[in-house]
Structure formats: C-alpha cells, structure tokens
Amino acid sequence: MQVQPYVFYNGRCEEAMKFYGEKLGAEVLFQMRFKDAPPSEGQTMPPGNEEKIMHTSFRIGSTELMASDGECNSASxxxxxxxxxxxxxxxxxxxxxxxxxxxxxxxxxxxxxxxxxxxxxxxxxxxxxxxxxxxxxxxx
Missing domain, CATH: 3.10.180.10 (2,3-Dihydroxybiphenyl 1,2-Dioxygenase, domain 1)
Structure with missing residues (x-):
C-alpha cells in the first residue's frame, strides 16, 4: 500500500511546479491539462481554463506527490x-x-x-x- 499527498492549487499548479522545481529540485513525472480530457457529460471547465493542469505527478527527493489546479478558483x-x-x-x-x-x-x-x-x-x-x-x- 502507498499513500501519496494530492495537493490542489486553485489555478496556480503550473506556477507551483515551476517554483518547486527551481527551489527544491522537483521533477514533473506526468502532466495532463483539462484540454486533454475527453468531453464528459456534466463535467465542463469554465472557458479560459483549458490550459490549466487537470492532473500532475511530481517528485521531490524520493517522494512522489500528485497535484491539480482543482476548480481553478483562486478565491478559495x-x-x-x-x-x-x-x-x-x-x-x-x-x-x-x-x-x-x-x-x-x-x-x-x-x-x-x-x-x-x-x-x-x-x-x-x-x-x-x-x-x-x-x-x-x-x-x-
């Protein structure tokens, strides 16, 4: 069994990945943007968020974490x-x-x-x- 942190960045995920890469040597292992997902009934992202990160996996040291822009609500x-x-x-x-x-x-x-x-x-x-x-x- 493995438990991994999954962090939601409220629309700032790409910025966070760059920051952690520069400051902590984080490495992005996998990344998918909302525009890459097939259209599904009832699940639409507001226009303008197509480039936001739907899911990413990244490594800091020997730890793998997962993250997303979530609902892209910077007011959260x-x-x-x-x-x-x-x-x-x-x-x-x-x-x-x-x-x-x-x-x-x-x-x-x-x-x-x-x-x-x-x-x-x-x-x-x-x-x-x-x-x-x-x-x-x-x-x-």
Missing amino acids: PRPAGFSLSLTADDVPSAEKYFNALADGGTVMMPWQATFWSKGFGMVVDRFGIPWMVTVPHEGG
Whole structure:
C-alpha cells in the first residue's frame, strides 16, 4: 500500500511546479491539462481554463506527490488540515529549503534549533501550502 499527498492549487499548479522545481529540485513525472480530457457529460471547465493542469505527478527527493489546479478558483481559501513535511539530510540543506519555501510565503515558526532537532521551521508557501522543514533527530 502507498499513500501519496494530492495537493490542489486553485489555478496556480503550473506556477507551483515551476517554483518547486527551481527551489527544491522537483521533477514533473506526468502532466495532463483539462484540454486533454475527453468531453464528459456534466463535467465542463469554465472557458479560459483549458490550459490549466487537470492532473500532475511530481517528485521531490524520493517522494512522489500528485497535484491539480482543482476548480481553478483562486478565491478559495488555502488548503487546511495538513502540512507537507520535508526532512533534509543536513542542517544547511534544510535551512536552504526552508528559506526557499518562505520566498513569497509566510513563516509560521522561524528556522531554529529545537529540543528534538538541530533545525526545524514551519512555513506556508506562496501557494498556501503548509510545510514543516526539519533535519532528522540524532540519537534515536
């Protein structure tokens, strides 16, 4: 069994994929736009959204995620009830990723050493996606 995060970007998916590619080295594995889907009864996308992303699969490090523009409603509130957790190999890498995700986003907990980690921080990126960035706890 495998569980993968599926993130809806409310019309900003392509921008998010480019941002994560530049900042985190994300790689798009598969992508389909709404214009690529066969017309189906009762499921129409408002005009002007044909180029929006209906589905994409992408990889960050060894994790595969899935995403979409969803209903392309930029007025929708940001997603809630989850956070993506990024665990880096070392403190410099983790801090670099944290700062990259904070670019245009909102820092919820500044990057810092904690009692459980040499580095941890929480940020909501420019797309409204909450992230927890950390390095592994040493000693078990």
